[in-house]
Amino acid sequence: MQIYLPIAEVSVNAFLLLGLGGIVGILSGMFGVGGGFLMTPLLFFIGIPPAVAVATEANQIVASSFSGVLAHLKRKTVDLKMGTVLLAGGLVGAAVGVQVFAMLRAMGQVDLLVKLCYVIFLGIIGGLMFIESLNAIRRMRKAPGSYAQRKKHNWIHALPLKVKFRTSGLYISVIPPLIVGLFVGVLAAIMGVGGGFIMVPAMIYLLGMPTKVVVGTSLFQIIFVTGFTTLMHATTNYTVDMALALLLLIGGVVGAQIGARIGVKMKAEQLRILLALMVLAVCGKLALDLLLQPAELYNIGAGGHG
Amino acid sequence: MIRVLALLLALAGPALGEEVVSGLSQNRVSITADFDGSEILIFGAVKRDTPVDPDASRMDVIITVAGPGLPVTIRRKEKRLGIWVNTDYVEVDSAPSFYKVATSGPFRTTLTDTEDLRHKVSIERAIRSVGAPSSIQQAAVFTDALIRIRKRKNVYQEQPYTVVFQQQTLFRTTVKLPANLTEGNYLVRIFLTRDGKVVDAHQKTIYVSKVGLERWIYNLAHERPLIYGLLSLALAIGAGWAASAAFRFIRG
Secondary structure, eight states: OEEEOTTTOOEEEHHHHHHHHHHHHHHHHHHOOOSHHHHHHHHHHTTOOHHHHHHHHHHHHHHHHHHHHHHHHHTTOOOHHHHHHHHHHHHHHHHHHHHHHHHHHHHSOHHHHHHHHHHHHHHHHHHHHHHHHHHHHHHHHHSTTOOOOOOOOOGGGGSSSEEEETTTTEEEESHHHHHHHHHHHHHHHHHTSOOHHHHHHIIIIISOOOHHHHHHHHHHHHHHHHHHHHHHHHHHTOOOOHHHHHHHHHHHHHHHHHHHHHHHHSOHHHHHHHHHHHHHHHHHHHHHHHHSOOSOSEEEEESSOO | OHHHHHHHHHHHSOTTSEEEEEEESOSEEEEOTTOOOEEEEEEEEEEESSOOOTTSOOEEEEEEEEOOEEEEEEEEEEEETTEEEEEEEEEEEEEESOEEEEESSOHHHHSOHHHHHHHTOSHHHHHHTTTOOSSSTTHHHHHHHHHHHHHHTTSEEEETTOSEEETTTEEEEEEEEOSSOOSEEEEEEEEEEETTEEEEEEEEEEEEEEOHHHHHHHHHHHHOHHHHHHHHHHHHHHHHHHHHHHHHHHTO
């Protein structure tokens, strides 16, 4: 069934959009990532104009994250206190990021910088997570029962303004989560994603939060950052396509529910190794695009330079 | 007085007394949510004061359909420091979002180059005419690329022999407007040619617009962006909650 999208001004198959939404939704529910880093390139691929894809994707992430958070809230795997601290940093970061984005746009080459950002961050995070999870699994095999000790005392614990995060079982300063939130907010605005794929590893490895809590908390924070982004895009660029968002999110919310239930049944290490592989696959695809000679050297963009 | 009138009449009428009259099967295309392209029949006849001269050479008909012109930027990739980067670019002020040329005979004999230049009929002329800047020396390479890419996507079409021209009098052709249609006025031009020269020309307009829900969403997004944005968010949160509630219900 073909459907004409009013803002994107293209006609696409409704079932294709529902399916894409569903698959990305499952991944989103399993890993606590918004799925934007997968969905946005997929939307480009099926012919949605990039500006519309980025803005609408933000709106769709709100829906799938909200659906996911409800599932996590019921299981009490959301650290609301930590989420709020991360969010405070995130909103400031997003506002800064939008300004940086506008600056890069004026300089041209924003596409390239966004792609380079993707390749670098996906590569680093995917690689680190993959190695770490592999080691964790190996350790588990060698000595079952002796769980990896992750709560190390380091410089983070020497910082002032310590707060108790009961759900995460942490007693640390609010400064590191604020900085993490800020940094992710900036990147999220520049790369046009929720930032879950950066946030999740940052919470695990930098803040030392338990993996089960990380997913729900990341989703909680993503809702607000992407909601903010959606409003910014709607009011400045008029590029949010409600019809496209609706189709994607119908598939997405259903997928997120399924994903959250699959996630519970899997071991944390398996979850992380899968996420790492996915991140590396997207990174590899983007890197190849930059390195190989394209079949068509020319490309057509909408009017106006940038 | 009568002499002046006669002179005016003689000047007004085409030299050979041959005129195009034409019609469209529809001059309005409504884009609805399930819009999947539209086929339009363009038909007409040659109106003559005198019967067809058997010694006169063959006539031909050319029909062009052009979508609304939009500014585009054409960029070229080059290898810099090992990666492929957009480097040079050419901006075209206005390139039609859709363009089709249908002729009753082979294009080159149907229309001479000079007439093509004057009336801007072929795809190449129709694009060039809208002022590619002369600042970049090989601007033509960029417009060629634009035409090549859009031809491959079937957005620009050149179709000889697709106008049926009967008895040198009646003609018709069908135009398939694609599903990815841009809103605006589509200009239909009909040229009557003999020996590659334009004898008469005629224009019609097809009005393409979004209607119903599509119109409403589009207007809301552009006129009340904040409300539209909040509505989108409400929709997202509502759907997220509904899915969660539905799953809870299913699982008891």
